[in-house]
């Protein structure tokens with residue numbers, strides 16, 4: 001995982017509630033055995049028509065969208081399946097943070113493990129961001145805050161461990177592996193065995 | 195201090211290293227179910243790090259998502275004939291990964307192959323008090339046994355393979371109290387659809403639900419699984435039901451259930467897996483189902499649901515609502531009953547078990563699926579397929595004009611060869627009506643097996659209570 005301390009970008013706005021992971025990556029793109037090139041599947045059925053041509057008014061197809069690193073989405077982004085292909089595809093496309101008033105649990109978990117920053121803000125801030133596509137904002141992982149163009153800052157929650165891993169650029173697996181002795185001891189001392 | 199809830203008891207029993215402010219808990223997993231779609235990258239991560247699978251004996255491996263539902267007799271030849279190259283490669287990768295890492299695979303030809311969440315309970319691997327994960331969000335199904343089941347991503351699949359543990363923060367708890375006697379023609383699927391309609395698709399975010407109350411106690415295990423299965427559609431991490439005699443009765447004698455003296459000891463331990471009377475929940479929801487009707491979805495998530503006799507809600511100017519009904523080609527305020535149907539799908543980990551198939555067979559028996567309607571009946575596992583054939587259900591389905599297939603996820607998700615065509619409307623017993631879930635441009639109406647069967651006969655969305 002690459003180090004992330006802060007990230008400044010203009011936003012792309014996808015003002016739809018309950019965007020599910022089947023939209024982020026449709027199931028037919030889950031047949032690969034590696035994660036390379038998964039960005040082409042991102043929102044495939046919303047970005048492209050049946051002939052593979054870009055649908056002009058979809059937010060990610062608009063001029064400049066390819067350079068924007070931050071996606072502002074409607075409430076409850078990432079609900080549905082556990083496919084990690086969803087954060088992989090967003091990252092491969094170039095999105096490094098998703099802002100919403102609510103982000104689904106499994107998607108949020110998967111995002112944190114891959115260096116995609118899930119930013120949950122209050123509904124007023126969320127509404128302002130939805131109403132102002134292209135606003136330049138800063139997601140500051142270190143300070144745990146989002147800075148708006150007005151200079152206003154809004155705090156966001158992030159698990160301290162996930163934040164540490166992002167700031168240091170280390171993955172979560174190492175921490176688990178350091179605990180192998182504890183795991184062995186736990187297995188030996190259980191009152192029942194699975 | 196109050197007593198402990200069922201969830202807290204199971205949670206506490208699996209904490210290897212407690213969480214601190216800075217670090218999540220190291221949390222032990224008793225059963226890891228793996229399938230071909232969400233694991234290949236995890237096995238690659240293991241290879242890159244040179245790590246073995248820590249406990250191959252706690253891994254249950256099968257293939258179900260991208261598998262064709264026509265017979266596969268010879269892995270290479272018939273797979274190539276029945277599948278696109280990418281899914282076929284994924285299936286071959288699963289065979290290789292399991293062989294390389296010493297995991298027993300319930301693949302083609304195994305009498306125990308089937309949908310991940312169907313075979314765990316069927317072979318008795320799913321047991322009260324266990325922590326059960328799978329790279330599939332409907333792992334909540336296993337909660338029907340008083341286990342804690344939840345879906346994980348591929349990186350976490352790698353974590354469990356390598357360490358048998360996950361890094362977890364303790365979720366919040368929520369009690370859902372369900373009371374009242376269900377009317378004939380109304381079942382577990384209608385209960386869970388109604389509940390999601392009431393809570394919203396994000397109503398459970400951050401929580402583990404415990405389903406409680408007299409209605410739940412009266413349900414059989416298959417019905418309980420249907421309810422817990424769709425817990426994730428309400429956004430919750432997991433859904434649990436305290437084990438009782440119904441649970442023990444179901445598990446007794448299954449191949450992986452404890453036997454003999456071990457069985458008695460296990461039951462004694464399992465009986466303690468109930469919430470204490472003074473347990474405190476972070477949130478409570480009540481649902482009285484006495485007057486519940488069959489439910490169907492009208493939109494593009496499982497929370498967009500109405501009682502079958504009612505109309506699509508009125509347009510209150512919500513953009514997401516408009517987008518959904520436009521996609522579904524329904525109008526605000528139109529009745530759902532009578533909407534023309536192209537396809538009926540009976541299957542998926544929500545409703546593909548024996549009681550589901552028997553309910554469908556009762557309605558179809560001696561009748562014909564309406565002209566122009568394609569109906570697929572797909573058993574959840576090889577064992578269910580065999581049992582249904584022993585009972586002659588397959589004959590009833592095929593005589594009615596339905597297709598009877600091999601076990602698998604099939605048309606629940608559009609990644610094997612069973613897909614909806616663009617614009618086709620499917621009444622489906624599965625769990626997700628997201629845009630394109632069953633194939634690009636396909637329209638899904640979620641319903642119970644009974645509603646699906648009645649609609650297949652009528653050729654339009656129909657009330658199963660009239661077909662009883």
Ligand code: SF4
Pocket residue numbers: 258259309310311330332542543544602603606607624625
């Ligand atoms: S039947 Fe559907 S929901 Fe269940 S495991 Fe298969 S794809 Fe997932």
